[in-house]
Each structure stands twice: as C-alpha cells, then as structure tokens.
Amino acid sequence: MKLRLRQKILLLVLSVTLVIYALSIVFIASSDRNVMLTDSREKVRLYASKAAGVVQTRMARYAGLTEGLAQAFSDYYKRPPAEWQAEYLSMLHSVFIASPEISSLWDSWEYYAYVPNYKKSYGRLARQLWRERDGSVQVAYRELSLMGDPQPYKAFKEENRSDFWEPYRDEMSNNRQKGVLMTTVASPIRRDGRYVGVVACDVELAWFKQTVNSVKPFVESEAFLVSSTGLIIAHPCDSLLCRNIEDILPEVAQNEGITRKIPQGDELSFIHVDQAGMSYFVYMVPVKVEGIRSKWSLGVQVPLHVITESADGSIRLSLMALLLSVVLLVGLLVAIANGITRPVRRVTELLNLLGQGDLERGEELHVTSGDELEEMARSAEVLMQGLRAKSESAQRIGAGDLRKDIPLLSENDTLGHSLQLMQENLRRAAEEEKLRREEMLQRTWINNGIGEVSKIIRDCTGHLDALCEGLLRYVVRYLEADQGAMYLPIEEGADARTADGRRRYRLTSAFAWGRRRYLTSEVAEGEGFVGACAMERQALYITDVPKDYSTIPAGVGDALPRCLMFIPYVHEGSVVGVAEFASFKMLQRFELDFLEQMAPMVAAGIFSVRVEGQTRALLLRSQEQTELLRSQEEELRQNLEELQAVQEDASQQKEAMENYVSAIKDVMNYAEYDVQGKVVAIGDQHLFATGRTRDQELGSFFYQGIKVEGWGVPEFEAFWNSVLKGKGSWLRAEAEAFGQRVQVWEVYIPIRRSNGTVERVVKFSHAV
Known part of the structure; x- marks a missing residue:
C-alpha cells in the first residue's frame, strides 16, 4: 500500500514522538542541569x-x-x-x-x-x-x-x-x-x-x-x-x-x-x-x-x-514544559500535515515547469505559512524570477548592452556569477580596446608633434632667435597652453656667470596668448624654477603654483596658471637651454611625455644652430683677418727694410751705450730691479761699498739696506709705483757704506720694452 505524504507525516511523527518523549526525560534531566551549572559558573x-x-x-x-x-x-x-x-x-x-x-x-x-x-x-x-x-x-x-x-x-x-x-x-x-x-x-x-x-x-x-x-x-x-x-x-x-x-x-x-x-x-x-x-x-x-x-x-x-539549587529548579520547570509540549504536539500534527501537503504540491508543479524550461507559465504561489514551506515556495519563485532576469540579461549582452549589472540570487549563484564574469570580461575587453585606441591616438599626437618640431628645427637652421620663437609658438599652441618662454645660457661676457661660478640664463624668447612677447629677464643657475631645472637637469612639473608667480591675463583680470612645466635641454651633458610653459589647464601624462621626448631633439637643434652661428662668425672673422693680414704683410715688408737700416744704426748706438754704462758701473753704485722691486743684477762697486756678496743681494727688495726718515713699507711701495709709471725718480736716503751710515743720492730709471711697458728699473747711487 502506497502512503500519501499526509499519512506518512502522521504515522512517523506520532510513533517517533513517543520514543523521543521517553528519551528526552532522561536527557533533559542531565543536560539541563549541566547547562545551568555551566551558566551559573559563567555568571560568576x-x-x-x-x-x-x-x-x-x-x-x-x-x-x-x-x-x-x-x-x-x-x-x-x-x-x-x-x-x-x-x-x-x-x-x-x-x-x-x-x-x-x-x-x-x-x-x-x-x-x-x-x-x-x-x-x-x-x-x-x-x-x-x-x-x-x-x-x-x-x-x-x-x-x-x-x-x-x-x-x-x-x-x-x-x-x-x-x-x-x-x-x-x-x-x-x-x-x-x-x-x-x-x-x-x-x-x-x-x-x-x-x-x-x-x-x-x-x-x-x-x-x-x-x-x-x-x-x-x-x-x-x-x-x-x-x-x-x-x-x-x-x-x-x-x-x-x-x-x-x-x-x-x-x-x-x-x-x-x-x-x-x-x-x-x-x-x-x-x-x-x-x-x-x-x-x-x-x-x-x-x-x-x-x-x-x-x-x-x-x-x-x-x-x-546555591548554584545547584538554581539548576535543580530549572530542571523541574523544563520537565513540566516538556509534558505540555507533547500534548500540544499530538493536537497540532493533523493541522500541520494538512498545511504542509498543499504548498508542497503547488511547488512541485512549478518545479516541473522549470524542469521543462518553460519560464513563461510559472505563476506566484502565494504561500504565507511563515515556515520552511513558505521559504521553499519563495525560493522556487525567486528561482523562476532569477532565471527570467538572466534570460533577459543574456539577450542584452547578445545585443551588446554591457551597462546594466546582472542580479544574483545569492552569493552562491553559479549561473549568475558566470554571466557576470562573462559580462565583466566583455566590458574589460571593450575598455582595453578603448584604452588602446586612446594610447594610439596619444602616440600619434606625440609623433606628429615631434615631427613638426623636427621640421621647425630644419627650417630655422642658422637663426637661433627664429628657432626659439618658432618652437615656442608651435608648442604653446599644440599643447593649448597659455604661455611659454625659452631661456638660453649666456656664453660670454661678464654676465655669463655669477660671482660663485654659476651660469646665467637669459630669456631669449617668450610666447603667450597667440602672439610673441618681448621680455627681458635673466636667472642664475639654482635660482627659481628655471635655475633649479637647469641645475638638476630634470624636468619639473609644478601643480602647486606659488602665489607670487607671474600671472596671466584672463578675461577681465589676471590669474595664476594651474600648472607649470620646465624642460631642460641637455646636449652631451651640457644644458643648452630651459623651456618654461604655463597653462590654465592641467597637462596630461602624454603631453608631458611629448615635452620630454622632444627635449633631446630641441637640445641638439639649439646646439647645432649655435655652433653653426659660431662657425659662421669665425669664418667671417677669418676672412676679415686674411684681408687685414694681406695689407699688413706689404706694410710689414716695407717696415722691415726700414727697420734693417735702423737696426744697423741702433747696433752702433747700443755698443756705445754699453761702453758708457760699463764706465758708470765702474765709478758708481749700480743695481737692476724687476717690476716687483727685487734685485736681478748688481755692480761690483755696490758690493764693495756694502761689503755683501752677490748671492745676498739678489732677490732682495730695493728698500732693504736704505732708510728714509718717516718712511715705512707703504711709502716705499708708493715710490716704486711712481717709478713704474715711466718717470725717473731721485731719492735721498741713508745707507751703509764702508762700515758706516752715510747719506746717498739714488736715481731710479725705468727701462721700457718696445710696446712701452716697463721691463726693469736701473738704479745709480753715490754718496752726498
């Protein structure tokens, strides 16, 4: 005989209840007592x-x-x-x-x-x-x-x-x-x-x-x-x-x-x-x-x-509640059996439709028992709704719509997770494709910009100012920036370096708001953003612009730029220029990459133009000097002929002068000095009078061994400077001669070179 669900519930529950009741009396008597003791100890x-x-x-x-x-x-x-x-x-x-x-x-x-x-x-x-x-x-x-x-x-x-x-x-x-x-x-x-x-x-x-x-x-x-x-x-x-x-x-x-x-x-x-x-x-x-x-x-x-008394009282209450529950259980079994079978039958019909793949004919079950049966019915309804939602999501994904998320029935919804994973993979693939297109556009943008920069460098060969102006005009417009400036190192002159040896950079060209700006500015290496960029030889990207930075006219007033970019142009380890760009918009990464990638090309262009200009100037100077040398060569040839005649006459005069000087040396004290006032030659008469050796006198200063009343080293140095100006000077001093102090007259005569500069000084002296 085949029993229905209702009959099985009544038979099994009633028979099992009697057995459970007998066992529960023993179990409750022991377990509840242990629980109460444990609770009491936990309370303590x-x-x-x-x-x-x-x-x-x-x-x-x-x-x-x-x-x-x-x-x-x-x-x-x-x-x-x-x-x-x-x-x-x-x-x-x-x-x-x-x-x-x-x-x-x-x-x-x-x-x-x-x-x-x-x-x-x-x-x-x-x-x-x-x-x-x-x-x-x-x-x-x-x-x-x-x-x-x-x-x-x-x-x-x-x-x-x-x-x-x-x-x-x-x-x-x-x-x-x-x-x-x-x-x-x-x-x-x-x-x-x-x-x-x-x-x-x-x-x-x-x-x-x-x-x-x-x-x-x-x-x-x-x-x-x-x-x-x-x-x-x-x-x-x-x-x-x-x-x-x-x-x-x-x-x-x-x-x-x-x-x-x-x-x-x-x-x-x-x-x-x-x-x-x-x-x-x-x-x-x-x-x-x-x-x-x-x-x-x-x-x-x-x-x-005290603890066991509380536990024993709780056991008595538990036994009374158990007896009452058994009585109520017998009365409720029939009603429960009837309440179970009807929802189960309706859920079975819905599951049969799902098993056949029919998602259209399933209806709501409306089970409100408030127990597992209601949960089972609700789960079946949720399953039906979830399958319908996944069917609609699959249709949207097939149509290419990846925006709406796929709902999950629970954290363990395998089908929902699989559909979400598929949607996420498709969405990621679409985003990656979009990123690849953006990167390709950015690379194309960078390459086009570098190509145009290369063209400007080729077109401006030999004209450094035109090159700087052209580069600034193009880059400012290409970046949609608001202004740019080019600083080049001062190559020569007193302003080329600071007192401590740092290089100076001069604002060569500036471009802003679609027109060229004419400014005059110089900055030393290490000063400001430009000097720091030149010293560190690294690009600087400034987003926290100082309040004292120069403003940019904007609309009805002036405003600070939102970002600054400083690029050093380095060629073969040497900074040949620094570019500055200011913008009201924040520069993106690929725009910064463009500025950094074009820097070596611009540095090479500036270096090439500067070298070419220097070469052209040297060539022009060489040509001028060649012409000058040609004219001077003819003049020199004529002068040589005249000089030869003069030399012959001078040779004769020199011999006579040497004889004259030799005669003077024999009768007067004689000495020669370099321009520092040190003895380089001295006569025998002078050594004889002073009683000193030649080695002792050579290298000594002219004022050593003489004394002028009221004079010190500063006064002797002032006297020597007047001699070096090219005029003979007399000096009366006290000197040692033949073992005693005597008054002497000394005359200092400067000897000039052919170019008019003093080569040495000759001194003659004699006792008063």
Missing part, C-alpha cells in the same frame, strides 16, 4: 571579569598618571638642575591637587643622573607631596639610599619597568590613621633607556574593598582581590587582609598552583571545601594593566548548593 566569571575591569581601570589611571609624568621628566638633562627641579615640582603639585584620591605623590632622582662626578650607583634625592588634615599640601625632601638601595626600590630599579608594589601597611602617614593598607604605583624615569629616577603615587586600597563587596552574582557569594604574590588586598573579612592565600588555603594553593598562575595572568577555577565541610566554587580573573609588570587577580567564591 562575568561578575568577576566586570569587577576586575573596574579595578584595572582604576589602576590604569594611576599608572597612566605616573608614566606620563615620567615621560615628561625624561628630558631633565637639557636644562640646569635648579630649573627642572622647580618646574617638575610645580607639575607634581598641579597633578596632586587634581587627584584628591591619591594619598601622596613623589619622585626620586638618582644622584649619578645629574650630580657631576658622582660615581656611586646608589644614593638619591626624593621629594614627597601629601595633604594635611586641613587640606593643605606639604612637600618633604629626603636623601635616601646613601648606603645602598633597600627593597622593594632596588628590585624596581633593576627591573626598570612600571609596576605595582606589593601592598603594605602605612606606618609613616602624616595625616591619616597608621596601618592603612596601601600600594604604590611607580614608573621609572629613563635617559636613553637607563634608569635615572622614579615617579610614584601612594594609593589607599580601602576603595577596592567597596568594589569586591559589590560583587554579588548569587546569595552568600563573596569576592576578594589578591596581589601577584598571593597577598589578599581586599576581602569582606578584614581579618584576612594582608594574609597570603597559601596560608589560608594551603592544599588548594599547592594543587592549583595559585601563586604560580597569578603572576602569569592566568584565569583559575576550582572547588574547595572549608573546615566546616561546605564546598565552594571559586573563579579568579587576572587584573592586567598595560605596561605594568605585576598582575593581580580578582576572585569570586559561591557555595555549591
């Missing part, structure tokens, strides 16, 4: 974590305060001790006033950090701020550690990290009851990583007792706070304060490794039995502050009977 953990977060936030604020001050104090060495000590004390006072919950705020400075020639590794100066009972703030200075560093300061100094010191009973308070439980939050002051001091604040721990007393996840539960060494910081029972947890729970501490796990920042959970035989569940959460070495732990203990 959450309460402990929340309280630990409160403690952590409070301690982090103290740690942040000391670390901030320590960081601010780390630049103490940049100022005199008196200055930074006063300033840092003022900062401590301001922070202390703003933090009333802090019992005291203090800093400590190692003497070796700021006392010159202090060699010991211990010894320090501490400054402490505290409040009196009337609210006034007092400051105390103390010298500490003069015989060595005590604990815990020594351990903190060696660790060189921010830390919470172990809680302690305050025995030194000035304004509160002694024996108050406190801790110290300390941060080291470092210089280049080395410990030089500490900033710390002393905090009372009574506040933490209020925090642990507020942690009550269950009735009879208690919370407590433990330090990193197991010391109890806060507990509802004051008698347990400052006792170690190993002393209170020795067996549990040993078995669970409490004192080992707390410093590691681990969470702990365990069960212990007290002396009265009552069992407790304990959960401990670490209190970790970033940057602090020590880690505390906040624990919560709850009697086990």
